Amino acid sequence: xxxxxxxxxxxxxxxxxxxxxxxxxxxxxxxxxxxxxxxxxxxxxxxxxxxxxxxxxxxxxxxxxxxxxxxxxxxxxxxxxxxxxxxxxxxxxxxxxxxxxxxxxxxxxxxxxxxxxxxxxxxxxxxxxxxxxxxxxxxxxxxxxxxxxxxxxxxxxxxxxxxxxxxxxxxxxxxxxxxxxxxxxxxxxxxxxxxxxxxxxxxxxxxxxxxxxxxxxxxxxxxxxxxxxxxxxxxxxxxxxxxxxxxxxxxxxxxxxxxxxxxxxxxxxxxxxxxxxxxxxxxxxxxxxxxxxxxxxxxxxxxxxxxxxxxxxxxxxxxxxxxxxxxxxxxxxxxxxxxxxxxxxxxxxxxxxxxxxx
Numbered sequence: 001x002x003x004x005x006x007x008x009x010x011x012x013x014x015x016x017x018x019x020x021x022x023x024x025x026x027x028x029x030x031x032x033x034x035x036x037x038x039x040x041x042x043x044x045x046x047x048x049x050x051x052x053x054x055x056x057x058x059x060x061x062x063x064x065x066x067x068x069x070x071x072x073x074x075x076x077x078x079x080x081x082x083x084x085x086x087x088x089x090x091x092x093x094x095x096x097x098x099x100x101x102x103x104x105x106x107x108x109x110x111x112x113x114x115x116x117x118x119x120x121x122x123x124x125x126x127x128x129x130x131x132x133x134x135x136x137x138x139x140x141x142x143x144x145x146x147x148x149x150x151x152x153x154x155x156x157x158x159x160x161x162x163x164x165x166x167x168x169x170x171x172x173x174x175x176x177x178x179x180x181x182x183x184x185x186x187x188x189x190x191x192x193x194x195x196x197x198x199x200x201x202x203x204x205x206x207x208x209x210x211x212x213x214x215x216x217x218x219x220x221x222x223x224x225x226x227x228x229x230x231x232x233x234x235x236x237x238x239x240x241x242x243x244x245x246x247x248x249x250x251x252x253x254x255x256x257x258x259x260x261x262x263x264x265x266x267x268x269x270x271x272x273x274x275x276x277x278x279x280x281x282x283x284x285x286x287x288x289x290x291x292x293x294x295x296x297x298x299x300x301x302x303x304x305x306x307x308x309x310x311x312x313x314x315x316x317x318x319x320x321x322x323x324x325x326x327x328x329x330x331x332x333x334x335x336x337x338x339x340x341x342x343x344x345x346x347x348x349x350x351x352x353x354x355x356x357x358x
Contacts, residue, residue, distance in 0.1 A: 030319060041327070042161045042164045046169040050172040052207070053071075071170050202337060205334070209298060224244055224281065228240055228278065231274060235264075258278060305352065315328060
């Protein structure tokens with residue numbers, strides 16, 4: 001009697017880490033984040049603000065202040081701080097407008113000098129220069145309306161966010177116990193302790209993130225002041241610290257912060273080299289802030305490696321613009337905390353961690 005041949009059944013090894021699966025998750029999450037940014041951006045800011053204000057609210061509640069009043073006081077304090085930053089911006093613009101007539105006269109004089117220089121050195125006649133300027137004006141006129149439309153739309157969205165974010169933050173703080181209970185109910189009972197530890201460490205890590213940001217602004221202020229002092233701009237410490245505070249407003253803040261020192265240096269020395277020196281100082285400091293100071297300082301506070309931090313900044317800028325460049329770093333830190341607590345995410349924790357991570 002012949003025996004039936006046995007066909008070996010291949011045993012599928014346990015796949016703890018699948019690069020394809022991770023790629024699928026990254027693509028899916030990126031699509032959701034990109035198309036859902038009108039909802040996720042204000043919710044994300046509200047979530048992080050509520051984490052930052054949570055210790056203040058609990059401290060006030062322990063002093064006998066009702067929960068609603070404690071939340072209102074904490075959010076009001078943050079509003080006063082932001083109002084102070086806006087007031088500094090207003091003073092900067094006002095000072096610049098006060099010097100506008102002098103700057104306009106200096107611009108006219110410099111334009112005449114530039115015209116003569118181009119005509120003498122490059123044989124670029126005034127007629128050709130006027131034709132080139134008119135062409136630039138025409139091109140600018142064609143693009144100004146889409147630019148104004150985009151600017152108005154962005155301002156409208158910002159105003160909506162300015163209203164929604166404090167409301168969402170207050171609601172998250174007020175119903176925080178309910179949200180924690182819901183979070184506990186989503187997982188098994190044996191995971192309750194791990195979730196509690198993640199929540200506690202999230203609050204601690206985000207505080208470290210805030211401290212890191214304050215350190216970044218301090219370093220940027222010192223570098224700005226030193227650079228402006230080397231150039232010879234009057235009041236370098238004042239301009240350096242104002243520029244550091246205004247860098248909180250992405251892109252636009254540093255441009256507005258540089259206008260007054262550029263104008264003052266131009267008026268004081270009557271030379272184009274000093275304004276160019278101011279632009280060079282702010283450019284170098286901003287480059288260092290974006291690529292060295294911010295990734296190194298903040299990532300160390302969140303136990304993230306610098307490479308991942310820079311990638312997160314770029315990805316945040318692509319998906320959510322300036323808001324993403326701010327938000328993606330603390331969320332990456334939260335992901336690192338979760339990965340540290342989960343055995344199935346050891347590879348992700350290893351990838352996100354720095355060289356000092358155990």
